[in-house]
Amino acid sequence: MQRKKVVIDTKIEAAKTKKGLLLVHTGIGKGKSTAAFGLLARALGHGMKAAVIQFIKSRSDSGEERFFRNAANLNWHVMGDGFTWETQNPEQDLASARKAWEMACTYLRDETVNLIILDEFTYALKYGWLTIDEVSTALNNRPPMQHVVITGRAAPPALIELADTVSEANLVKHAFQAGVQAMPGIEW
Amino acid sequence: MQRKKVVIDTKIEAAKTKKGLLLVHTGIGKGKSTAAFGLLARALGHGMKAAVIQFIKSRSDSGEERFFRNAANLNWHVMGDGFTWETQNPEQDLASARKAWEMACTYLRDETVNLIILDEFTYALKYGWLTIDEVSTALNNRPPMQHVVITGRAAPPALIELADTVSEANLVKHAFQAGVQAMPGIEW
Numbered sequence: 001m002q003r004k005k006v007v008i009d010t011k012i013e014a015a016k017t018k019k020g021l022l023l024v025h026t027g028i029g030k031g032k033s034t035a036a037f038g039l040l041a042r043a044l045g046h047g048m049k050a051a052v053i054q055f056i057k058s059r060s061d062s063g064e065e066r067f068f069r070n071a072a073n074l075n076w077h078v079m080g081d082g083f084t085w086e087t088q089n090p091e092q093d094l095a096s097a098r099k100a101w102e103m104a105c106t107y108l109r110d111e112t113v114n115l116i117i118l119d120e121f122t123y124a125l126k127y128g129w130l131t132i133d134e135v136s137t138a139l140n141n142r143p144p145m146q147h148v149v150i151t152g153r154a155a156p157p158a159l160i161e162l163a164d165t166v167s168e169a170n171l172v173k174h175a176f177q178a179g180v181q182a183m184p185g186i187e188w
Numbered sequence: 189m190q191r192k193k194v195v196i197d198t199k200i201e202a203a204k205t206k207k208g209l210l211l212v213h214t215g216i217g218k219g220k221s222t223a224a225f226g227l228l229a230r231a232l233g234h235g236m237k238a239a240v241i242q243f244i245k246s247r248s249d250s251g252e253e254r255f256f257r258n259a260a261n262l263n264w265h266v267m268g269d270g271f272t273w274e275t276q277n278p279e280q281d282l283a284s285a286r287k288a289w290e291m292a293c294t295y296l297r298d299e300t301v302n303l304i305i306l307d308e309f310t311y312a313l314k315y316g317w318l319t320i321d322e323v324s325t326a327l328n329n330r331p332p333m334q335h336v337v338i339t340g341r342a343a344p345p346a347l348i349e350l351a352d353t354v355s356e357a358n359l360v361k362h363a364f365q366a367g368v369q370a371m372p373g374i375e376w
Contacts, residue, residue, distance in 0.1 A: 015369040023374075025219055029355035030211070034226030035219035038252065041229055042222065043373035045251030063233030064226065115373060147374060164368060166360035167217035175352040181203040185231035185303060186211075186335060 020146040021164040022139060026122060026155035029169030036117045036149045037064050040074070043147070048114035049073040051107045055100045055152075056080040056120035062188045077103055080120070097129035104138075111143035122152030125159065132158045208334040209352040210327060214310060214343035217357030224305045224337045225252050228262070231335070236302035237261040239295045243288045243340075244268040244308035250376045265291055268308070285317035292326075299331035310340030313347065320346045 023039070025032040036052075043050055050073060058080045068076055079100035081092055101124065107116045124130045139148060139162060150159065160166050182188070211227070213220040224240075231238055238261060246268045256264055267288035269275050289312065295304045312318045327336060327350060338347065348354050370376070 015364050015367045017366070017368045018371060019368060021363050021368065021371075021374060023218070024360075026360075027358065029357075030353055031213055031219055031223035031226075031355045031357070034230065035223040037226030037229050038219075038222030038224065039374065041225050041255040042251035042376070045253065045255030046372045048251075048373050063230035063236075065233065067229040067233030160360060163361065164363040164366065165218055167219045168358040168360050169217075169219070170215065170356040170358050172212075172214075172348060172354035172356050173351065175209050176203050178205070178352065179203045180205045180207060180209065180352060183206060183209075184234045185236050186209060186227065188230070 018145070019164075020142065020144055020148070022162060023147070023149045024155050024159060024163040024166045025149065025151045025169065026153060026160075026166065027169035027171070028153055029171040030174065031169045032151040032153075033064075033119050035167070035169075036119060036151050037068070039149055040068065040115065040117060043115045044071055044073060047073070049112055050115040050117070051075045051077070051113055052117040052119060053077045053100055053104050053107075053121075054080055054119045055097060055124050056082065058082045059188070063185055075107075079103060093127065094129050097124045097127075100124070101130055101135075108138050108142045108146070108148075111146065113143075113146060115147045115149070117149045118151070120152045121150045122155045122159070125156050126152075126154055132156060135159070136162055206333070207352075208330065208332055208336070210350060211335070211337045212343050212347060212351040212354045213337065213339045213357065214341060214348075214354065215357035215359070216341055217359035218362065219357045220339040220341075221252075221307050223355070223357075224307060224339050225256070227337055228256065228303065228305060231303045232259055232261060235261070237300055238303040238305070239263045239265070239301055240305040240307060241265045241288055241292050241295075241309075242268055242307045243285060243312050244270065246270045247376070251373055263295075267291060281315065282317050285312045285315075288312070289318055289323075296326050296330045296334070296336075299334065301331075301334060303335045303337070305337045306339070308340045309338045310343045310347070313344050314342055320344060323347070324350055 269284045
């Protein structure tokens with residue numbers, strides 16, 4: 001038997017608090033953004049209202065964006081310019097990140113929004129486009145039952161400290177290591 | 189700059205092989221099934237045909253099941269009886285797992301199906317309801333471009349060996365540790 005799981009399940013059953021959670025999916029393994037999009041499907045299935053803000057991604061032809069585009073109760077914002085080493089334009093990166101963050105903040109003040117996904121958000125902290133102080137303040141002041149999911153590599157310790165649930169995706173192996181190319185439905 | 193990511197991206201660009209992938213999401217952290225459901229949304233957004241077989245879950249009131257229920261190109265099968273320590277009925281568990289596996293095998297022989305999700309499948313191996321040999325044979329003989337995603341804790345080494353991409357969700361922290369109860373939209 002899997003005793004550890006039984007103990008965890010008993011703890012879950014004993015838990016009584018209800019609150020809006022801050023969830024962080026970090027690490028270099030696969031499954032951070034997809035975990036957020038799976039949660040999005042889960043929340044929408046319960047009739048919750050949600051918003052997605054993509055901080056880095058600039059393409060609107062992703063499978064997830066196409067699939068969720070017409071979902072009820074959802075606003076999806078592709079706000080990025082691609083990664084900074086692609087754009088080679090730090091001013092543009094900063095401006096895009098600040099614009100995305102302003103958009104995020106409007107949702108973080110709206111108690112009718114049950115779930116906010118800040119996709120690839122950690123890079124905005126990593127590159128100093130946003131400070132952890134302004135981010136912490138906005139997250140702490142959000143509506144008490146609002147859930148927020150943040151994805152991206154190298155979540156800073158202050159963000160992990162602030163979070164309720166943190167999952168780190170460890171890269172055990174990846175198909176690209178065997179020369180397999182990125183494919184639709186898998187990587188985008 | 190994030191040199192490691194640049195190196196990885198360069199490798200991805202250099203990769204030329206196209207094939208159906210076996211992806212495994214394991215570990216005790218949050219985000220295994222949700223990562224699979226995010227991939228599902230991604231694949232469906234590209235017009236791919238998919239099937240989900242849930243090996244343990246017995247409830248049909250999950251947000252994900254409700255959300256995806258009416259999606260085109262998708263068959264969703266809830267085949268489980270709950271966990272074995274809930275049912276206390278090993279014969280029933282075995283019978284349910286075998287029935288779910290037979291269902292999985294019909295999809296694993298169908299080249300029109302682009303993506304198959306075997307959710308919480310690892311437990312079927314852990315409890316000996318299925319052998320790794322029969323599973324490996326079916327996976328190896330599937331249509332060459334068909335993607336399969338397997339989720340669940342404690343994926344056995346032979347399954348990891350067989351997989352193309354393996355991500356292990358490490359539990360950094362979980363809200364239940366702070367007494368927060370499981371909530372709709374987050375845990376189911």
